[in-house]
Amino acid sequence: MRAHASHDAAKCQAGHGHPERLRRLRPEAPQTGHEQNQTACHEISCKPRLHRQREPEADPGAKKDRHPGKQDTPRIGHRPRQPPQDAPAHRHLVSGPPLAYQMPNASAPMVSERLSRMTGHVVTRFAPSPTGYLHIGGGRTALFNWLFARGRGGKFLLRIEDTDRERSTPEATAAILRGLEWLGLDWDGDVISQFERRDRHAEVAHAMLARGTAYKCFSTREEIEAFRAEAEAKGSYAVFQSPWRDADPATYPDRPFAIRMKAPREGETVIDDQVQGRVVIKNETLDDMIVLRSDGTPTYMLAVVVDDHDMGVTHVIRGDDHLVNAARQQMIYDAMDWSVPVWAHIPLIHGPDGKKLSKRHGALGVEEYQVMGYPAAGMRNYLTRLGWAHGDAEFFTSEQAMEWFDLKGIGRAPARLDFKKLENLCGQHIAASDDAALLHELEAYLAVANLPALSEHQRGLMLAGMSSLKERAKTFPELLEKARYILTTRPVARDEAAEKALDPVSRGILASLTPRLRNASWTKEDLEAILTGTAAEHGLGFGKLAAPLRAALAGRTVSPSVYDMMLVIGQDETIARLEDAAA
RNA sequence: GGCCCGUUCGUCUAUCGGUCAGGACAUCAGGUUUUCAACCUGAAGAGAGGGGUUCAAUUCCCCUACGGGCUACCA
Numbered sequence: 240m241r242a243h244a245s246h247d248a249a250k251c252q253a254g255h256g257h258p259e260r261l262r263r264l265r266p267e268a269p270q271t272g273h274e275q276n277q278t279a280c281h282e283i284s285c286k287p288r289l290h291r292q293r294e295p296e297a298d299p300g301a302k303k304d305r306h307p308g309k310q311d312t313p314r315i316g317h318r319p320r321q322p323p324q325d326a327p328a329h330r331h332l333v334s335g336p337p338l339a340y341q342m343p344n345a346s347a348p349m350v351s352e353r354l355s356r357m358t359g360h361v362v363t364r365f366a367p368s369p370t371g372y373l374h375i376g377g378g379r380t381a382l383f384n385w386l387f388a389r390g391r392g393g394k395f396l397l398r399i400e401d402t403d404r405e406r407s408t409p410e411a412t413a414a415i416l417r418g419l420e421w422l423g424l425d426w427d428g429d430v431i432s433q434f435e436r437r438d439r440h441a442e443v444a445h446a447m448l449a450r451g452t453a454y455k456c457f458s459t460r461e462e463i464e465a466f467r468a469e470a471e472a473k474g475s476y477a478v479f480q481s482p483w484r485d486a487d488p489a490t491y492p493d494r495p496f497a498i499r500m501k502a503p504r505e506g507e508t509v510i511d512d513q514v515q516g517r518v519v520i521k522n523e524t525l526d527d528m529i530v531l532r533s534d535g536t537p538t539y540m541l542a543v544v545v546d547d548h549d550m551g552v553t554h555v556i557r558g559d560d561h562l563v564n565a566a567r568q569q570m571i572y573d574a575m576d577w578s579v580p581v582w583a584h585i586p587l588i589h590g591p592d593g594k595k596l597s598k599r600h601g602a603l604g605v606e607e608y609q610v611m612g613y614p615a616a617g618m619r620n621y622l623t624r625l626g627w628a629h630g631d632a633e634f635f636t637s638e639q640a641m642e643w644f645d646l647k648g649i650g651r652a653p654a655r656l657d658f659k660k661l662e663n664l665c666g667q668h669i670a671a672s673d674d675a676a677l678l679h680e681l682e683a684y685l686a687v688a689n690l691p692a693l694s695e696h697q698r699g700l701m702l703a704g705m706s707s708l709k710e711r712a713k714t715f716p717e718l719l720e721k722a723r724y725i726l727t728t729r730p731v732a733r734d735e736a737a738e739k740a741l742d743p744v745s746r747g748i749l750a751s752l753t754p755r756l757r758n759a760s761w762t763k764e765d766l767e768a769i770l771t772g773t774a775a776e777h778g779l780g781f782g783k784l785a786a787p788l789r790a791a792l793a794g795r796t797v798s799p800s801v802y803d804m805m806l807v808i809g810q811d812e813t814i815a816r817l818e819d820a821a822a
Numbered sequence: 823g824g825c826c827c828g829u830u831c832g833u834c835u836a837u838c839g840g841u842c843a844g845g846a847c848a849u850c851a852g853g854u855u856u857u858c859a860a861c862c863u864g865a866a867g868a869g870a871g872g873g874g875u876u877c878a879a880u881u882c883c884c885c886u887a888c889g890g891g892c893u894a895c896c897a
Contacts, residue, residue, distance in 0.1 A: 368897060403897065460895070476824050476893075497895055515827065524825050524893080532895040539897045563826055563892040586828075587890080595890075621834095624846090628835050631845045650835075653890070657833045660847040666859080711859035721858080785856045797858045 361393025362553045365419075365426070366433075366543070368400040369411035372604035373418030375656070376558065376588040376596060379622045383585060383644070384556045385424045386623065390641035396550055397426040401434045402542060418605035423615050423637070431550070433542055440537030443545045443575065444498045444530045452574035453530060455496040456481045478526035498531040500540075500570060508566040513583040513646035515559065520566040528567055540564065544571040552580050556646070559584035583646045586626060586653040593655055600656070610688050612715030614672070614680060617665030624664075626654040634667050666713035674705040684715040693726075700725045704807040707799045724793035724804045729812075730819050737790035741820055745787035748777055750821040753814050761810050763802050770801070791820030 363384035367377050388395040397419070401407040416430070447453035458481050470477050481499055503522045510518040530541035537545075547555060555565075562584045572579045590600035602608055608618055619637055627650065629635075629643040669677065678701055685692055693701060701708075704725055712718035719726070733741070741749075752773050759765050774784040789798045792813065798804060805813045 370897090400897065406897090456895090463895085471823090474823075478824095478893080499895095518826070520826070526893085529895050534895080536895085538895070543897090558891095559827065560891050564897095566826090567892095584827085589890090591833080593889075625834065631836070633834090633846050652828050654834065657847070660834065663847055670860085713859085717859090780856090782856055789857065795857090798856095799858085800856065802856090 360553055361388050361391045362396065362551045363388040363393065363556055364396040364398055364547065364550060364552050365424075366398040366400050366546075366557075367415050368403065368406075369408060369415060370403070370406040371411050371414070372606060373415045374596075374603055375605055375608070375622075377415075378418060378422055378605040378618075379588060379625065380557060380585065381419060381424050382422065382619060382622050383627070383649070384554075385426075386637075386641050386644040387554060387556060387646070390644050393553075394427040395424070396428060396431065396552070398431040398433055398546055398550065400539075400542070401432055402437070402537070402539070404434070407434070414604075414606065418609075421609050421615055422605060422618060431546070433546060436542070436546060436549075437537055439549065440542050440545050441531055441535060444537065444541060447500070447530065447571075447574050448498060450574065451501070453498050453500050454481075454484055454486075454527075455491065456483045456499045456527075456529070457492050457494060457496045458483065478524065481527055484527060495533040497529045497533045499527040499529050500567075500574060502527050502567075502570050508569055510562065510565045510569065510582055512562065512565070513581060514586075514649045514651060515562060515584055518562065518566075520563065525567055525570070530571070540567055541571060544568045544575075544577075547580060548572070548575070548577050554581045554583060554646075556583040556585065558587050560587065581646075583649065585649055586651060588625065589653045589655045591655055591657065596656070606687075609684070612684055612688065612717075613661065613665050614668050614677075614715070616672070617661070617668040620668060621661045621664045625656070626650050634664060662713040669709050669712055669714075669718065672709060674702060674709070677709055678702055678705060681715055681718060688715075690719075697726060700807055704799070704803065707803040707807075711799065721799055723795065724798055725807060727794060729815060731791070731794040731816055733790055733794040734796075736796040737794050740786040740790040740796055742787075745790075746821045748773065748779075748784065749787055749791060749817050753817050753821070756810065756814055756817070759810070761806070763806060766802055766805055787820070788817075791817050 365377075365381035365384050367373065367381075373381075385395045387393070399407075399412050399415070401412070412430075419426070444453065448455070463479055466479055483496075484499075484501060502525055506522050508520050508522055508525070510520065512518055528540055529538050531537055546552075565582050565584065569579050588596055590596045592600075594600075596603060602611065605618075609615075616637065619640070620635060623635075623640045623644070624633065627644070627648050629645075629648055632639070632643065635643070672680075678698065681701070682693060682698075684690075701722060704722065708718055708721050711721055724731075752769070755769050755773065756766075759769055770784060770788075771781055774781045777784075785801050786796055788801045789796055789804075792798070792801065792804045792808070808816075
């Protein structure tokens with residue numbers, strides 16, 4: 240149980256999960272890529288070895304066959320019913336006739352080809368493990384996958400890596416789906432449960448056995464630990480080498496065995512990563528990992544590969560804590576003669592202090608940001624920009640992000656969360672929002688923040704005042720503060736500063752104002768004439784009159800424009816509040 | 823310990839050997855103003871350190887330092 244705690248955070252960020260056992264998915268649209276990024280690979284291999292270069296975005300591909308599995312999938316949840324306000328409508332794919340699982344090398348189904356073309360050959364996925372809330376880093380990983388797929392007419396799938404039965408909970412799965420829905424990241428098809436696919440994983444492990452790319456290992460945990468202890472004692476750290484790798488089946492004992500990958504011991508495995516460049520891992524540093532445990536359950540390494548392959552995933556975009564794992568996984572793809580997906584390992588997000596993001600940095604869960612009142616569009620913009628750039632573009636809509644998002648724009652260094660910038664962007668998005676849509680999102684915020692809902696009357700006023708309110712708020716709590724003049728009722732509660740602004744002289748002026756307001760036509764022009772006129776008569780600048788007016792109308796010295804407030808709450812209410820204050 | 827990844831203003835980043843190293847947020851100073859927000863102008867602010875390669879390095883290579891990851895019958 241070493242280093243477990245720290246492990247978890249990274250895991251969540253990576254949007255990856257624990258694998259272990261499962262079964263099948265039900266792609267409604269089987270994929271069958273046929274291209275390969277050979278060109279890219281080619282160019283690369285010609286480059287000097289250490290000269291790391293980003294490749295042009297490779298086309299996913301399937302150099303061999305790519306066939307999806309198909310079955311009824313255990314559905315964990317449905318995609319959000321409403322696409323985000325600024326997201327394109329969902330693309331529904333026609334589902335072809337059910338396809339049975341096929342063993343490697345089976346010819347690709349026609350349906351797959353057609354659908355592949357329709358979807359631009361791009362299929363991404365987000366694969367969180369349901370052991371808690373949706374981590375902010377995981378949210379960004381999901382966002383990148385979503386943007387990449389949606390921007391290319393591809394598919395964005397969701398798989399829950401719930402193979403760790405001890406730690407996986409339905410509540411966590413629900414929380415993750417809620418987080419994604421709030422962020423506006425809609426996925427295609429049903430949510431896939433990795434656990435449900437465990438039989439298929441085992442099937443592949445046995446297929447590897449049959450192909451001779453895996454072997455039965457009868458070594459016990461004790462033996463392995465002893466091996467390691469001995470190595471450590473000698474100061475070396477050699478990877479475990481099972482004595483059963485090339486053992487004669489005739490010598491197999493009658494006891495449980497694990498299935499281990501027969502990994503190449505020489506040479507190197509090259510990961511062509513779209514973010515990290517060309518990464519070379521020496522095979523001698525990788526062991527013969529176990530793909531199927533002695534109890535018959537699959538390990539994570541196997542499960543991800545099988546699922547990604549069956550789901551037709553073309554681009555694996557995940558946390559860079561999986562970079563080395565990619566080499567191991569690539570060995571499994573090779574062992575099964577499956578085409579390797581395009582890799583893109585993105586750096587994790589760090590806290591403001593540059594350290595790994597942890598609880599002490601405050602908000603970790605995506606839902607916490609929702610409760611803090613950040614609008615989803617602002618979150619998407621900020622998170623997209625965190626670690627990715629498109630020239631000098633800072634403020635943009637999700638449509639633009641989809642159009643611009645690419646793998647080569649992703650940075651290689653971990654980024655830190657900057658709440659100030661988040662707020663600034665959120666403020667811009669709030670200001671740019673449609674009034675009605677904003678009110679709708681505000682009401683959703685009230686619900687999750689456990690605040691009282693708006694009455695019909697309040698909704699009407701809020702809608703009327705929204706155009707001026709939205710220009711001065713960065714978050715929903717701020718918006719509500721500015722809207723206090725609407726949400727409050729007489730007698731208007733005043734804070735200290737407001738009380739101070741209502742000195743005897745000011746009260747007198749307000750009192751003299753009300754008769755004139757009674758005869759006003761209640762247009763901005765008319766009110767302007769009355770107020771500036773009154774201020775002038777008292778030898779005051781308009782600012783001097785505005786202060787007590789704010790105090791009377793909003794109970795604060797900080798508020799929206801006095802004209803906006805008067806026009807929104809109306810003549811009667813305005814006069815009543817002024818009389819209250821003048822009294 | 824081994825292997826892998828990373829390191830440009832405080833922060834997010836641009837730059838694909840030759841730039842006054844650009845933008846944004848934040849900060850500071852002015853301006854505007856009906857408070858706040860917004861807005862306008864200006865200022866300050868960066869290539870971790872050291873070696874190479876090159877006519878020329880932020881950019882290519884190496885080393886060091888500092889972060890991070892992997893090294894499980896965890897995910």
